[in-house]
Amino acid sequence: xxxxxxxxxxDHPDAVAVExxxxxxxxxxxxxxxxxxxxxxxxxxxxxxxxxxxxxRAAGASEGRDVSVDxxx
Numbered sequence: 001x002x003x004x005x006x007x008x009x010x011d012h013p014d015a016v017a018v019e020x021x022x023x024x025x026x027x028x029x030x031x032x033x034x035x036x037x038x039x040x041x042x043x044x045x046x047x048x049x050x051x052x053x054x055x056x057r058a059a060g061a062s063e064g065r066d067v068s069v070d071x072x073x
Contacts, residue, residue, distance in 0.1 A: 001059050002029050002069060005052055010037035026066030029056065033071075041071060 007013035015034035020027055031052075033041050042049045053069045060067030 002031060002052070002056050005055065006031055006033060006041060009040050009048070010034065011040070012037055026060065026068070029067060029069045031069060031071050035073075038071075038073070 003016060003018045006016045006018070010016060010033055012034040015032075015037070017032040019030040019032075021030065022028075031041070040048070041052070043051075049069075049071055056067055056069050
């Protein structure tokens with residue numbers, strides 16, 4: 001889901017990379033995008049980033065998983 005959302009938001013969808021790292025509490029997803037698309041993914045005052053985190057957390061919760069998203073430079 002995170003990959004789909006990020007590719008839909010960016011101008012360079014081929015530069016999107018998602019890495020899943022298991023943690024004790026669940027899974028941490030690291031999102032990396034082209035530097036030119038960073039503003040589009042974060043949004044004004046971080047609203048887009050917060051919406052992405054909320055959607056991914058809800059999708060994970062529906063499967064019984066705790067998922068967090070980090071946006072990496």
